[in-house]
Amino acid sequence: MRPRWLNGFLFICVLMAAWEFAARAEWVNPLLVPPPSRVLEIFWGLIAAGQIPWQIVVSMKRAAIGYFLAAAVFIPLGIFMGLSERIRRLTEVVVEVLRPVPPPALIPLAMLFFGLEDGMKIFVIFFSCAWPILLNALDGVRQIDPVLLHTARTFHVSRAKSILQIVLPAAMPQILTGLRVSLPITLILVVISEMVGSTDGIGYFILDSQRRFKVAQMYAGMLALAILGYLLNQLFDLAYRRLLPWHWAMTKRTE
Numbered sequence: 001m002r003p004r005w006l007n008g009f010l011f012i013c014v015l016m017a018a019w020e021f022a023a024r025a026e027w028v029n030p031l032l033v034p035p036p037s038r039v040l041e042i043f044w045g046l047i048a049a050g051q052i053p054w055q056i057v058v059s060m061k062r063a064a065i066g067y068f069l070a071a072a073v074f075i076p077l078g079i080f081m082g083l084s085e086r087i088r089r090l091t092e093v094v095v096e097v098l099r100p101v102p103p104p105a106l107i108p109l110a111m112l113f114f115g116l117e118d119g120m121k122i123f124v125i126f127f128s129c130a131w132p133i134l135l136n137a138l139d140g141v142r143q144i145d146p147v148l149l150h151t152a153r154t155f156h157v158s159r160a161k162s163i164l165q166i167v168l169p170a171a172m173p174q175i176l177t178g179l180r181v182s183l184p185i186t187l188i189l190v191v192i193s194e195m196v197g198s199t200d201g202i203g204y205f206i207l208d209s210q211r212r213f214k215v216a217q218m219y220a221g222m223l224a225l226a227i228l229g230y231l232l233n234q235l236f237d238l239a240y241r242r243l244l245p246w247h248w249a250m251t252k253r254t255e
Contacts, residue, residue, distance in 0.1 A: 034216045043220035052205070052224045059201040060228075062118050063190040066125025067182065073126075074134040075175055079167060081134075082141025095134065103128035103189055107196050121193040121201075128189045129182040136181070140174025141167060176240055183236055187229055202228075 016036045022028050023035035046052045081088045103124055114120035144167060152162045168175075194203030202221060209218035 032215060034219065038216050039219040039223060042216045043223055046217070046220055052202070052221065055200065055202045055205045055221075056224060056228060059190050059194065059203065062121045062193075062201070063125060063186045065118075066122040066190075067129055067186045069122070070126045070129035070133055070182065071179060074130050075137050075178075078134045078137025078175075078178075079141050079163065079171065082138045082144075082171070083163075083167065088138075095131075098127075099131045099135075103185075104192055107193055110193075111197055116197040116199070120197060121190055124193045125186050125189050128185050132181040132185065133175075133178040136174045136178025137171060140171030143174070144170045172244060176244065180236055180240075183232055184229065187225070187232070191225065 019033070020035045020037060023030045023033055043052070077091070081091060106124055106127055107120070110120040110123045114123060148166050148170065149162065152166055157165075190201070191203035191206070194201035195207045198204040202225060206218055206221040206225075209215075209221060
């Protein structure tokens, strides 16, 4: 039996071959849709010159700060909202008011307060990641069997130990789901914020290539983003398998 990834790889190869043929035969404008061979040539040249790696490092620094800052703030908040009805009632209105706001709409506001510096991009990423992380952490805690918490109280387990040894492990699958959902959002928002207001980063690199009509270079930047997104997803899956091997095996059996 062929591995599942092989079917996807073969499909991509067929698409690339069709694209190459269409561009070479000029069925499409090769100035606007250059053949993949040309894009790959430019891509490897930019990799060798260090341009794309540098832009990705700049973008990933911003993305990582915003992403992990959101996790550090909103995972504990989601846990406490799930455990305390008083905290949930206190914060629920604020969450429901802010949650529907599209993160790109905050970019002009963030530019007023932070200018074009990294703070603007980090704030937008932080805001966009907040809600998947918060709501999944909250949902994970609320799905815990109350018997577990009542048993802990019966044996006089402290609140801190109960959270660390019962609540956090039981809610971890949902928490990781929130982190997984936030991962592509982080990549999207760092690119958008760099396109709107930045002088570096992979988002700025793609937009600047388009403005200079370096179309093959623009596609090379998009290819780098696609590879980056794939690698981040694979790294997350690896971390998932290490942290929750039992849950990973269970989800794979149900697929």
